[in-house]
Amino acid sequence: MNGTTSEVDRRSLLRAYREQGDIGARDRLVEDFMPLITSLARRYAGRGEQFEDLRQVASLGLVKAIERFDLDRDVELVTYIFPTVVGELKRHFRDRIWAVSVPRRLKELHQQVSRLLEDQTARLGRSPTIAELAEAAGVTEEEVVEAIEAGRAYSARSLTSSPELDDDSDVELIDLLEVEEHGYEDAENRELLASGIKALDERERRIVQLRFVDGLTQSQIAAEVGVSQMHVSRLIRRALETLGKEIQAP
Amino acid sequence: MAAIPGTATVLASSGGGGIVNGEPVVITLPVEGYEHVARLVTGGLASRLEFGFETVDDIQLAIELVLRSIPAREATTTVSFLQDGRSLSVEIEPVAGLTLEQPLRALDGGGMGLGASLERLVDTVELRAGPEPVVVLGKTLPGQP
Numbered sequence: 001m002n003g004t005t006s007e008v009d010r011r012s013l014l015r016a017y018r019e020q021g022d023i024g025a026r027d028r029l030v031e032d033f034m035p036l037i038t039s040l041a042r043r044y045a046g047r048g049e050q051f052e053d054l055r056q057v058a059s060l061g062l063v064k065a066i067e068r069f070d071l072d073r074d075v076e077l078v079t080y081i082f083p084t085v086v087g088e089l090k091r092h093f094r095d096r097i098w099a100v101s102v103p104r105r106l107k108e109l110h111q112q113v114s115r116l117l118e119d120q121t122a123r124l125g126r127s128p129t130i131a132e133l134a135e136a137a138g139v140t141e142e143e144v145v146e147a148i149e150a151g152r153a154y155s156a157r158s159l160t161s162s163p164e165l166d167d168d169s170d171v172e173l174i175d176l177l178e179v180e181e182h183g184y185e186d187a188e189n190r191e192l193l194a195s196g197i198k199a200l201d202e203r204e205r206r207i208v209q210l211r212f213v214d215g216l217t218q219s220q221i222a223a224e225v226g227v228s229q230m231h232v233s234r235l236i237r238r239a240l241e242t243l244g245k246e247i248q249a250p
Numbered sequence: 251m252a253a254i255p256g257t258a259t260v261l262a263s264s265g266g267g268g269i270v271n272g273e274p275v276v277i278t279l280p281v282e283g284y285e286h287v288a289r290l291v292t293g294g295l296a297s298r299l300e301f302g303f304e305t306v307d308d309i310q311l312a313i314e315l316v317l318r319s320i321p322a323r324e325a326t327t328t329v330s331f332l333q334d335g336r337s338l339s340v341e342i343e344p345v346a347g348l349t350l351e352q353p354l355r356a357l358d359g360g361g362m363g364l365g366a367s368l369e370r371l372v373d374t375v376e377l378r379a380g381p382e383p384v385v386v387l388g389k390t391l392p393g394q395p
Contacts, residue, residue, distance in 0.1 A: 117303055127302030130293070145293035148303075149286060212367050218304050233307050237314070 005032045010077050014069065029066060030059075033081060037062050040085055044093070054089065061088030109147040112137055114230040121219050121229065151230055152237060207232060208239045275331045282323045285314045292340075295331050299338055299391060309389055312371040313340060316385050319364050321347035337390040344382040350375065 005013075010032065016025035037058040045051035065084035069077055116136045120128035134141045207225060210216045211232075218236075222229045277291050289310045296306040313329060320327060330341040350365030368375040374388035 127304040129300045129302055130297030130306060131300060133303065141297050142294060145290065145297060148293065149290050212370050215370055218307065236311065
């Protein structure tokens with residue numbers, strides 16, 4: 001935030017947005033917090049994710065916080081926005097960071113195949129074959145299979161594991177996700193930080209419900225939930241890994 | 251084919267040029283921790299039948315689901331792939347103690363059965379009882395009888 005807007009002013013802007021639908025007031029509020037958003041995004045950039053992508057993620061967190069903040073509570077707006085944005089970044093990293101060291105070539109091919117999968121599904125009106133993906137990517141079918149499998153290593157690990165986030169860095173993920181909380185580290189905020197993880201679990205549950213109970217295909221679920229097919233596949237597998245721990249021998 | 255504990259072995263009877271109709275590809279692997287090997291082999295073989303990405307992923311997931319559900323976690327198991335040009339059949343054995351009714355609590359929280367879950371992923375699911383029980387999963391190309 002730029003520090004030129006007082007808490008009273010911010011609350012007035014938020015009230016104008018909530019009670020009168022004043023979009024301009026909301027936009028001014030967003031603008032006021034953009035330096036904070038940019039600062040947080042920059043802090044996490046350069047570790048496998050692009051700054052602009054992270055700024056978008058953080059901005060989404062900001063908008064969510066503005067929508068959800070309870071004006072009746074005696075808490076400063078920034079103390080709610082900060083952990084909500086961090087929670088959104090956490091969720092993003094948990095979803096997207098490579099769990100093990102994967103060669104850059106495979107990472108890039110995985111991303112290319114993931115894009116081709118979306119494009120070809122839309123163009124063909126069906127799921128493309130591995131051969132079609134291979135031809136479009138200019139690689140062999142085996143390389144496509146290998147790249148898809150490499151993508152399984154994308155996320156799916158605990159926050160305290162010690163992954164290699166990039167080819168030349170080895171950082172505890174929890175270190176990456178820790179931010180200076182500047183006095184906001186009270187119980188309430190820790191609860192808010194945790195809500196990002198809870199939300200992810202809810203989404204996993206929903207995706208699994210859609211696939212196994214409602215019988216939707218991956219591409220249908222991707223359209224329904226608003227994530228890529230490859231990501232749907234990963235989330236289902238993550239749930240499956242949990243399942244592996246749940247199964248009890250008779 | 252005997253497996254060395256902690257390793258996966260692959261037996262391809264088709265000379266390395268892909269599976270020939272009627273000839274099986276067989277892998278033996280520890281039940282625990284080698285799901286990715288099964289996925290890679292499954293992906294390679296299923297893609298030769300020109301299944302779409304989603305179908306390949308579903309077949310991989312079904313096999314993984316069975317492997318993760320086998321009660322004897324310390325054992326090894328054999329996964330055999332057989333295709334006839336229009337369909338893929340996958341046999342997983344032994345799966346002693348496994349039932350298709352066993353609930354998958356983590357999946358839906360309400361006890362949806364393993365068999366019902368597998369049927370969302372492949373066309374046919376069968377558990378052949380016997381001294382060495384076998385799970386047989388079948389998937390046919392779209393438009394094939």
